[in-house]
Amino acid sequence: MSEEELTFWEKLARIDRRVFYWILFIGLMIPFIRPIMFPISISPSTRDLYEGIKEMVEPGDVVVMNIAFGVSAWPECMPAFVSCAKLFIREGAKIIIWGSYYDVDLTYEELLRRAKEDFAKLKYGEDYVYLGYYPNMEASVAQLGSSIRSIFSTDKYGTPLDELPMMKNVDKATDIKLVVSGDTGDCCDYYIRQWRIPYGVPVAEIGIAMLGSSYMPFYKSGVLFGMSVGVRGGAELEKLIGEPGEATIRMGAINISHILVIIAVVLANIGYFASRGKRR
Amino acid sequence: MPYPTDPAGIAGLWISWLLMLMIYSYPLYKENPVYRFAEHTYIGLMLAIMLITTTITTTIRMVGPPLMQGKVWYVIPVILGFMMFFLLTPRYRWLSRYPIAILVGAGFGLGMRGVLIPNITKQVISTITPPAVGAGAVDWWNYIYIAIGTICAVMYFVLTWEHRGAMGYATRLGRWIIMIGLGAYFGNTVLFRMAMLSGRAQFFLQVLRIAPM
CATH class of the missing domain: 1.20.58 (Methane Monooxygenase Hydroxylase; Chain G, domain 1)
Structure with a gap:
C-alpha cells in the first residue's frame, strides 16, 4: 500500500519512532532552560525514610551510606543520596561511605561537591570516612557485617582504620546505627539478608524508579524502614529538608516525558483501532 | 561537577559530549559507523576501568596489608583466583572447577542465610495482616x-x-x-x-x- 493510499489514522499509527525520540530529547531540555515547577506531595515511603533517620539517629551515632549506583544513575539516585547525607550531618551522625560500584570514587567526590557546605563543617576521620570500593558484593557485605577490618584495613587514602578516630570502636554491623543504600541493582537485598536479618540493623533504600516495585514489598512488610524511589523520591526529600534542588527541577523533565509518552500511546492506539476495521 | 577550566578537563568534557551524540545517533538517526565506534570505545573503556579497579582493590588494598602483617592464609583466595585462569587450558581445566565450586557454594549459602524471613515469612505476615482499626x-x-x-x-x-x-x-x-x-x-x-x-x-x-x- 503506497503512502498516498493510507488514511489519516493509518499515517498516525505509522509515525517514525525517530520523530518521537527527537521530540522527547528536545522536550526534556526545556525544564533545564526554564524550570517548570509542579507541586510535590510526599509519599509515605519517603516520609518514613526522613522521619526514620530523624527519630533513630542521635548525635555521635555511626551510619553507613552504601553507593551501589554508577555515574549513569546520578540523575535518579544522587539527589536523594545527597539529601540523606545532609540530613545525617544535621542530625550529628558520623558517616562511613563505601560502595560496590567500580566508579564509586566519582560518586563520592560528587557527593562531597553537592553537599559542600555541610561537609565543610565536618572533619575527615572524625566525622566521616571514605573506605572506597569493595568487590564481590554479597560475600563482602556479609563479611563487612562481622568485621569491617577484614575487608578494609585502611581507608581509601591508605590510612589504617585504627588511626581514624571515628573508626576506633567501630568494626561490626552492631556498631552501626543504620544503613542507607543507593542502588541500581540488588545490593539492598544483600544488606537485608546480611545486616538487617542477622544483626537487626535498620536498612533504607534509595533506588532508581525501576526498583520501586521490587522493594515496595520489603518496605510494606517493615523490612526496610523507608524508601526513596527515583527522581520523585529525591524531589520529596529535597522538599522535606527544605532545599529544593536538582531533583525538583528534573521532575519538570520527567513530567514532560510522561505527557509525551501518554500522547504517543494514545495516538498509536487511535491509529490502531481506527484502521483495524479496514484491515478486517 | 563544576565546568572545568584546565585544557585537559575541557577536552574531556567535549569528547564525552561528542561520544554521547555518537551513541544517540543510533536512536535519532540509524545504525552507523560513528555509533559503532562510540559503542566499542565505551565497552572497552568500561571493562578496562572495572578490571583495574577490581584488581587494585583486591590485591593491593584487601590482600596486601594482611599479608604484610603475617596473615598468610590470605594467600588462599589469591591462589583460588589464579586457578580460575586454568579455564583457558583444556588440559588443566579441571583445576578451575574448585574455585568455581567454592564461589557457587558460598554464594548459595550466603543467599540462603537471610532469605526466609524477609522474602517469605514477613511477606506472608504482611499479606494476611488486615489494616489497623x-x-x-x-x-x-x-x-x-x-x-x-x-x-x-x-x-x-x-x-x-x-x-x-x-x-x-x-x-x-x-x-x-x-x-x-x-x-x-x-x-x-x-x-x-x-x-x-x-x-x-x-x-x-x-x-x-x-x-x-
Whole structure:
C-alpha cells in the first residue's frame, strides 16, 4: 500500500519512532532552560525514610551510606543520596561511605561537591570516612557485617582504620546505627539478608524508579524502614529538608516525558483501532 | 561537577559530549559507523576501568596489608583466583572447577542465610495482616487486592490441577494480576530510562553553557 493510499489514522499509527525520540530529547531540555515547577506531595515511603533517620539517629551515632549506583544513575539516585547525607550531618551522625560500584570514587567526590557546605563543617576521620570500593558484593557485605577490618584495613587514602578516630570502636554491623543504600541493582537485598536479618540493623533504600516495585514489598512488610524511589523520591526529600534542588527541577523533565509518552500511546492506539476495521 | 577550566578537563568534557551524540545517533538517526565506534570505545573503556579497579582493590588494598602483617592464609583466595585462569587450558581445566565450586557454594549459602524471613515469612505476615482499626478505604482496597491477587497469581503456577471451573476463574484472574504487575514494572523501567535521558539532555545543555553545571 503506497503512502498516498493510507488514511489519516493509518499515517498516525505509522509515525517514525525517530520523530518521537527527537521530540522527547528536545522536550526534556526545556525544564533545564526554564524550570517548570509542579507541586510535590510526599509519599509515605519517603516520609518514613526522613522521619526514620530523624527519630533513630542521635548525635555521635555511626551510619553507613552504601553507593551501589554508577555515574549513569546520578540523575535518579544522587539527589536523594545527597539529601540523606545532609540530613545525617544535621542530625550529628558520623558517616562511613563505601560502595560496590567500580566508579564509586566519582560518586563520592560528587557527593562531597553537592553537599559542600555541610561537609565543610565536618572533619575527615572524625566525622566521616571514605573506605572506597569493595568487590564481590554479597560475600563482602556479609563479611563487612562481622568485621569491617577484614575487608578494609585502611581507608581509601591508605590510612589504617585504627588511626581514624571515628573508626576506633567501630568494626561490626552492631556498631552501626543504620544503613542507607543507593542502588541500581540488588545490593539492598544483600544488606537485608546480611545486616538487617542477622544483626537487626535498620536498612533504607534509595533506588532508581525501576526498583520501586521490587522493594515496595520489603518496605510494606517493615523490612526496610523507608524508601526513596527515583527522581520523585529525591524531589520529596529535597522538599522535606527544605532545599529544593536538582531533583525538583528534573521532575519538570520527567513530567514532560510522561505527557509525551501518554500522547504517543494514545495516538498509536487511535491509529490502531481506527484502521483495524479496514484491515478486517 | 563544576565546568572545568584546565585544557585537559575541557577536552574531556567535549569528547564525552561528542561520544554521547555518537551513541544517540543510533536512536535519532540509524545504525552507523560513528555509533559503532562510540559503542566499542565505551565497552572497552568500561571493562578496562572495572578490571583495574577490581584488581587494585583486591590485591593491593584487601590482600596486601594482611599479608604484610603475617596473615598468610590470605594467600588462599589469591591462589583460588589464579586457578580460575586454568579455564583457558583444556588440559588443566579441571583445576578451575574448585574455585568455581567454592564461589557457587558460598554464594548459595550466603543467599540462603537471610532469605526466609524477609522474602517469605514477613511477606506472608504482611499479606494476611488486615489494616489497623480506623484505616481508610484505600488501605482496605489494597489489602483485599494484594491478598486475593497473591493467592490467584500463585494458583496460576499450580500445574498439577487442570485450570477448569473455580480453579479456572482464579487462575485467569491470577494471569491478569501478573500482567498488571509486569505492566507496573515496565512503567517503572520506562520512568528510569526517561530520568537517564533527562540527565543526558541536561549534560548536553551544560557543555554548551546553556544550563548551569
